[in-house]
Amino acid sequence: MKCLIPVKRVIDFNVKVRVKSDGTGVETDQVKMSMNPFDEVALEEAVRLKEKVIVKEIIAISIGVSSAQETCRVALARGADRAILIETNVETNEMPPLSIAKILKYFVLQEKPDLVILGKQAIDDDCNQTGQMLAALLGWAQGTNASGLNVNASTGSVEVIREVDGGLETLSLKLPAVVSVDLRLNEPRYISLPNIMKAKSKPLQIIPMGDLKIELKQHLKTIQVEPPVMRRSGIKVNNAKELVDKLRNEAKVL
Amino acid sequence: MKVNRVLVLAEHDNQTLKVSTANTVRAATELSEDITVLVAGYQCAAVAKAASLLDGVNEVWVSDLPCFEHGLAENVAELMIDLAEAFQYILAPATTYGKNILPRVAARLDVAQISEITGILSPDTFVRPIYAGNALLTIQSLDPIKVITVRSTAFEAVSTGVVATKEPAPIVNLASKKPYDLGLSQFLREEPHVSKRPELTSARIVISGGRGLQSGENFKMLEEIADKLGAALGATRAAVDAGFVPNDYQIGQTGKVVAPDLYIAVGISGAIQHLAGMKDSKVIVAINKDADAPIFQVADYGLVGDLFEILPELSKELVIRK
Numbered sequence: 001m002k003c004l005i006p007v008k009r010v011i012d013f014n015v016k017v018r019v020k021s022d023g024t025g026v027e028t029d030q031v032k033m034s035m036n037p038f039d040e041v042a043l044e045e046a047v048r049l050k051e052k053v054i055v056k057e058i059i060a061i062s063i064g065v066s067s068a069q070e071t072c073r074v075a076l077a078r079g080a081d082r083a084i085l086i087e088t089n090v091e092t093n094e095m096p097p098l099s100i101a102k103i104l105k106y107f108v109l110q111e112k113p114d115l116v117i118l119g120k121q122a123i124d125d126d127c128n129q130t131g132q133m134l135a136a137l138l139g140w141a142q143g144t145n146a147s148g149l150n151v152n153a154s155t156g157s158v159e160v161i162r163e164v165d166g167g168l169e170t171l172s173l174k175l176p177a178v179v180s181v182d183l184r185l186n187e188p189r190y191i192s193l194p195n196i197m198k199a200k201s202k203p204l205q206i207i208p209m210g211d212l213k214i215e216l217k218q219h220l221k222t223i224q225v226e227p228p229v230m231r232r233s234g235i236k237v238n239n240a241k242e243l244v245d246k247l248r249n250e251a252k253v254l
Numbered sequence: 255m256k257v258n259r260v261l262v263l264a265e266h267d268n269q270t271l272k273v274s275t276a277n278t279v280r281a282a283t284e285l286s287e288d289i290t291v292l293v294a295g296y297q298c299a300a301v302a303k304a305a306s307l308l309d310g311v312n313e314v315w316v317s318d319l320p321c322f323e324h325g326l327a328e329n330v331a332e333l334m335i336d337l338a339e340a341f342q343y344i345l346a347p348a349t350t351y352g353k354n355i356l357p358r359v360a361a362r363l364d365v366a367q368i369s370e371i372t373g374i375l376s377p378d379t380f381v382r383p384i385y386a387g388n389a390l391l392t393i394q395s396l397d398p399i400k401v402i403t404v405r406s407t408a409f410e411a412v413s414t415g416v417v418a419t420k421e422p423a424p425i426v427n428l429a430s431k432k433p434y435d436l437g438l439s440q441f442l443r444e445e446p447h448v449s450k451r452p453e454l455t456s457a458r459i460v461i462s463g464g465r466g467l468q469s470g471e472n473f474k475m476l477e478e479i480a481d482k483l484g485a486a487l488g489a490t491r492a493a494v495d496a497g498f499v500p501n502d503y504q505i506g507q508t509g510k511v512v513a514p515d516l517y518i519a520v521g522i523s524g525a526i527q528h529l530a531g532m533k534d535s536k537v538i539v540a541i542n543k544d545a546d547a548p549i550f551q552v553a554d555y556g557l558v559g560d561l562f563e564i565l566p567e568l569s570k571e572l573v574i575r576k
């Protein structure tokens with residue numbers, strides 16, 4: 001089996017994000033960037049399937065500016081066999097998930113993977129759309145929010161345990177399929193130094209976006225980005241009795 | 255130009271209509287006076303009836319077929335794509351149900367999908383949180399059909415017909431144009447987490463536990479208080495990851511979003527990813543032994559101390575007044 005793993009370069013989850021004063025976006029200068037944590041989980045799952053000899057080849061693909069090469073190298077160090085970067089002039093955030101899904105579709109048709117595994121959302125735009133859109137454009141089955149994944153190669157299906165609002169749900173998807181993962185699917189391992197070294201010699205193909213004859217439209221226009229209203233911290237109470245009293249008589253919520 | 259029409263996808267379990275639908279209808283009322291609710295399910299007549307009683311709804315369309323029993327995204331999306339043409343807006347709750355289906359619909363219509371809006375500024379301009387709520391994005395849609403998921407906590411539910419303020423909207427059974435069972439995915443089983451407590455996302459009071467609780471067993475202390483207050487129980491990702499409580503308790507960037515009148519955070523540090531799911535609560539209480547825990551920066555009432563001493567006291571206080 002072949003796996004395609006889309007990976008996105010985002011502001012690291014530990015960074016306190018700051019809105020630019022001109023309201024056009026958030027500060028990215030001198031800010032630590034990392035692979036979207038959900039995509040790390042997706043990639044780790046593919047590596048585990050490879051270790052179980054279910055998957056033969058793992059291809060990581062990223063769409064983004066030139067510095068997303070770094071993300072591709074991390075993907076290679078995490079166990080992808082090769083990586084593709086579709087180099088764009090704009091930060092990927094300027095492109096809606098639909099455009100990303102269209103580009104991914106192009107490569108799915110070219111590479112013919114049996115399984116696309118990707119993060120259920122990116123922690124920058126929090127959209128939670130790309131996997132579903134890609135599945136729709138391909139006419140494939142989808143399993144979103146996966147916290148369990150079991151490939152049954154003989155029946156050509158994959159069982160996916162999904163985290164849903166009401167609990168857990170298990171679906172069987174016909175392969176090929178798109179699976180979007182939740183964080184509890186696995187815990188990505190640390191990257192070892194030898195793997196970082198090895199990644200340097202693995203193939204990374206860089207394709208300028210302009211070379212792909214994919215027609216993308218403008219669907220959305222950013223009007224502004226602003227910081228949310230900050231909550232102010234209130235008061236400290238000394239004990240449970242005082243707390244209950246405040247909640248009853250001051251806040252009037254009990 | 256013809257008047258705007260909105261299609262709202264109802265969320266349900268074939269028996270009951272989820273409140274999130276009533277929140278989504280509220281958002282729809284800000285866009286149009288012509289609102290159709292779509293119920294795709296199996297043996298879901300009770301749901302259609304409940305939808306017909308929602309304030310502001312003009313019509314309920316029902317597609318009652320076995321292939322819709324489990325709300326499989328591929329099948330439901332296919333139906334919606336066939337119906338989309340008559341509408342300028344397609345809305346669904348920003349729950350795991352709506353988020354599963356709507357991007358599929360949008361992609362096939364070749365329009366963007368706008369996720370989890372918290373505000374409507376004009377017929378084509380919307381506000382939504384990004385970066386775990388660290389920034390608010392105002393975005394304009396240039397598409398002819400706007401496909402949107404709606405954050406429930408940002409739109410007050412419309413009246414659900416308990417007080418009969420209006421005639422029920424007509425219920426139209428859709429004739430099936432084609433087989434909607436695409437056979438791409440199949441439902442195998444579910445492990446629903448049933449609780450007698452209020453539903454987390456619509457509860458008036460939520461009490462949540464974090465890693466500080468140390469075990470699932472210790473969550474009983476929170477349950478005791480929850481039962482006294484009629485509260486729902488929530489948790490951090492750390493508490494869910496550690497197996498203290500099931501996944502559907504998780505509140506935050508990647509879990510549920512709540513905005514109750516009162517949120518009590520116990521043994522929770524206040525990571526930005528957790529705050530993303532609760533910082534719009536009216537009153538926040540934090541109980542934490544670390545006076546520097548970031549949760550205190552958003553708390554209206556902070557109590558610094560050991561939760562294992564405070565929780566029994568709190569429980570006692572709540573009894574005395576009963």
Ligand SMILES: Cc1cc2nc3c(=O)[nH]c(=O)nc-3n(C[C@H](O)[C@H](O)[C@H](O)COP(=O)(O)OP(=O)(O)OC[C@H]3O[C@@H](n4cnc5c(N)ncnc54)[C@H](O)[C@@H]3O)c2cc1C
Nearest residue numbers: 464465466490491492506507508509521522523528543561
């Ligand atoms: C991509 C991504 C998405 C995430 N999504 C979510 C999400 O949706 N929801 C979420 O919650 N998290 C999420 N997280 C995790 C988040 O970053 C934090 O790790 C998590 O919220 C911490 O949970 P916690 O507060 O329970 O644990 P900790 O941070 O370990 O805090 C435990 C707290 O308990 C206090 N404590 C310990 N013992 C006691 C005691 N006896 N009495 C009183 N206080 C005590 C400690 O002082 C401490 O402040 C996400 C992380 C990432 C990277």
